[in-house]
Amino acid sequence: MEKRPPHIRFHLRKFDDEPYWSVIDIFTGQPHYLNGVRLDSFEADEADDMVDLLNLHDMQVRGVLRDQ
Numbered sequence: 046m047e048k049r050p051p052h053i054r055f056h057l058r059k060f061d062d063e064p065y066w067s068v069i070d071i072f073t074g075q076p077h078y079l080n081g082v083r084l085d086s087f088e089a090d091e092a093d094d095m096v097d098l099l100n101l102h103d104m105q106v107r108g109v110l111r112d113q
Contacts, residue, residue, distance in 0.1 A: 052109045055099045057092050066092035068099065 055077060058069045067085035070077040076085040077099070084095060104110035 052104055052107075053100055054103045055096045057089075057096055068092055068095050 054071055056069050056071065057066050059066050063086075065086040066089055067076040068087070069075065076083050078084065079099075084092075087095065101110065
């Protein structure tokens with residue numbers, strides 16, 4: 046299993062039977078839902094951008110990363 050820093054909540058996963066990427070929440074191990082929308086079926090670059098934005102927001106909310 047890949048070890049991640051403790052402040053990283055979201056990561057990418059490509060399921061073997063699907064051509065697209067999903068944004069995975071480490072707490073559920075499943076694709077994350079944002080405003081009722083399941084975050085899957087992304088191209089790799091789109092999914093990577095989404096993960097970066099979600100992790101940034103999560104770290105700001107938890108106070109791990111301060112606004113500059």
